[in-house]
Amino acid sequence: MSDLIHYTETEHAITLRFDNGKVNVLSPAMIAAINEALDRAEAAPFKAVIFTGREGMLSGGYDLGVMQQGGMAAVRDMVDAGSRLTRRMLAFPKPIIAACNGHAIAKGAFLLLASDYRIGVEGEYKISLNEVAIGLTMHHAGIELCRGRLAPVYFNRAMINAEVFNPVAAVDAGFLDKTVANEEALQQEAAAMAQHMATLNANAFAATKVKARKQHLDALDWAIEEDKKA
Structure with a gap:
């Protein structure tokens, strides 16, 4: 397992x-390390996978x-790999x-x-799709991911306007499902939700997740191919 990912199992x-x-x-x-970790998690007995980051930082993108420095081919390959990762997360069993x-x-x-349940610790940090703000046209896969998961009234605000959300506002927008007071509560809430999800029927969960998201996944498949042509 790569040093980029700390993999722990309970x-x-x-x-x-x-x-x-x-x-x-x-x-x-x-991205390769996350996929490697997901391969290992997929082979393990049915239980939830928790994504988390360093204190104060999930990821800056x-x-x-x-x-x-890498040129357009390197950028295209990186974005393609990232889009396929989030597509994998949406269908992960x-x-x-x-x-x-x-x-x-x-x-x-x-x-x-792309996650099934999202918990954020309260604080002054930012949740934002800043592509337009830094001069990047949003890619097709990003648009479809936003369309499928953001609250409709926030779709344009988050993606086209590059609006910045604090954790509480991010719940309304659709980036998070709830917030908790501090890091300790965050870990406790994630563990409690994982314990609940471990009681679900594994086959029914995996099949329902893919069935419920079929239109979204089909749209992402189209978008990923379109982005490769760009």
């Missing part, structure tokens, strides 16, 4: 703690170094809980949108 949950430097950038290596303990920017916010 009776009811598998926790993947991101540890890729100060802002937990989603570099190609980080894609690695800008790749965007600035086990529950995915996001325990958001800090900033979730750009692709970091998309990780929230």
Whole structure:
């Protein structure tokens, strides 16, 4: 297992703690490490997977170094891998809980949108899709992920206007399902939800998740292919 991901397993949950430097950038290596961890989790007995980050930071998004230095082919490959990761999360046969303990920017916010249940610790950190603000046209897969998971009234505000949300406002927007007071409560709430989800029927959960999201997943498949042509 890569040093970029701390993988721990308890009776009811598998926790993947991101540890890729100060802002937990989603570099190609980080995306590969998350997929490797999900492979291991998928082979384990049925239990929830908890995504969490360093204190104060879930993820600051894609690695800008790749965007600035790697050329368009490298950028396209990284974004394609990231889109396929979030598509995998949406269809993953086990529950995915996001325990958001800090900033979730750009692709970091998309990780929230791709998780089944999202808990945020209260605080002054930011949840934002900042692509338009930094001069990037939103890719098709990002648009479809927003369309499928954000509250409709916030769809344009979050994506086109690049509005920045605090954790409480992020619940209304659809990035989070609830907030808790502090880091300790965040871990307790994630563990409690994982314990509940471990009681679900594994086959029924996996089949219902894919069936309920079929239109969304089909739209993402189309979007990912369109982005490769861009």
